[in-house]
Amino acid sequence: MALLNFRKCDRAGRGSAGQTAGRTAQLAEFVRGYSIEVMPKTAAKIADFRALLPAGTRVYVAHLEGTPIGDMVATARRLTEEGFVPMPHFAARSIPDTATLADWIARYAGEAGVREGLILAGGIPTPKGDFHSSMQLLETGLFDRAGFVRLHVAGHPEGSRDIDPDGSERNMMAALGWKQAFAARTDAEMAIVTQFAFEADPVIAWADRVRDRGIDLPIHIGVAGPAKLQTLVRYAITCGVGPSLAVLQRRARDVSKLVLPFTPDAFLDDLAGAARRRADFPIAGVHFFPLGGIATNTRWLAAHGLAPAQDS
Template identity: 30%
Template sequence: MTRSADPTTSVDDIVRNSSIEIIPLKGAQEKAAAVPAETTVTMTCSPKFGLSRTLDHVAAARRSGHRVVPHLAARMVDDRRALRDFVRRVTDLGVDELFVVGGDGEEPVGRFREAAEILEELGEFDHGLSRLGIGCYPEGHPKIADDMLFEALLRKQQHADYMVSQLCFDASALAGWLRSARDRGVTLPLRIGVAAPLQIRKLIELSVKIGVGRSVRFLSKQHGLVGNLLLGRAYEPMELLLALGEEMSFADFSVEGLHLFSFNQVDATLDWLFRAGGAEEAG
């Protein structure tokens, strides 16, 4: 379950309050079922598979006893009726939280182009959801200017309850962005988006693909990366979290937990969480 930050929030606290992102690909239902029931699963959506695939995997995860947060991409919603139908179907499954994003599609399938429009529409009816999350971009967006991103974030926070940061490997960049966001009036609690353990070569490929090239360039400068890359070793996020803990107070900046981008490497993610004290050992 998600919970709010408190004055004693530490690296251990935010690790214990982790959610694991899963992509609804083949085999993802079994991967979600392996996650301990007390750890929240978030289920993505994409133009390639459509909202029906997301709903199928949300239903399967609920059947296996998990708390699930579906992602909803604005550009994948046809119209107001489709939005209400999606919300009705997830709440019927016992879902009480939704993560709203703009989406990666070049062209929207219907009237919605950005997350703010979905959030505003959700405010027009009794949706039954108790918590709404949105994304944020500590290292910017390849297609949107930083000032526009902050303006959009301020608009969206009127309807949202928390934000999740895009994948980042640079503690100083993330801490600096969060200070700037707080100074600009962004008050939403933050769930830090970090890469779960993954082979460094694959992590670099995926990170470039999802548009966080600037952070990858930072990662590429780190001592020992080339040697680890050649040896096929995996990236782990603890060094980043410890560095963040030195840069800022998690409590003072309302950091409530982690959002682990697993890239469906769920076994490795659970192993790291167990070693870091954030989950029970997987059965």
């Protein structure tokens, strides 16, 4: 994954001032308690995360292929020291063997106080060693023995050709069912965090299908943070975002909008409105991919009433 209906961002300006304020408050309430993602390279450019994020924010630490584990652990340690909750990625296909996995878990726990992890297969096509799936990592029992209390796993609202080459959801749903059973037989707190998308209705429909399968793990929807349109298109193609890419393509056809940043207002408005209307709304939270930069993402959040001083 590392894993929105970004339609016209001026839509929030329509209607009366009271209606606009109501939508802003509704969006802020839905987003409150969000998580966000960083990489060691980008984290090194941030002088102090406390100036950007609410205390206690969960910060995923993305482990891109080739990043030294020492850099990952140092980033997690810094986040812990600054008052945040680091959740490093454990990508199965990038981990050569059980001994390496045990060493990484021990270093995160011992040196950085980490007790949470995002467990995923990883984006490289050929495994570097013994593991090819997140389920294999979970089955080792190493996270439990190291005192990890929260384990998140990946979800793909628009499907994944890597998981289901035939374009179905069969393997993906089976894997989520396995993880549901794993959560039931262990004491790990688990949730699903999804790849980003660009339309609310298909995301909600996917979450409903997950629930219909009897999978009740909390679902945290991936949201691409504010960024240039070209940046979003590049990441969407790289990350395998498919059907909702049409939203970006429609935007690209309007030359007047190419120079404007694309923001998640409309997507989150749609999700927040659906959450308010439905007592059984299947989405529990929001995870930001700051594709335009973490400072840009957090400025957008602050403009929507989610400033660093708030409670998380």
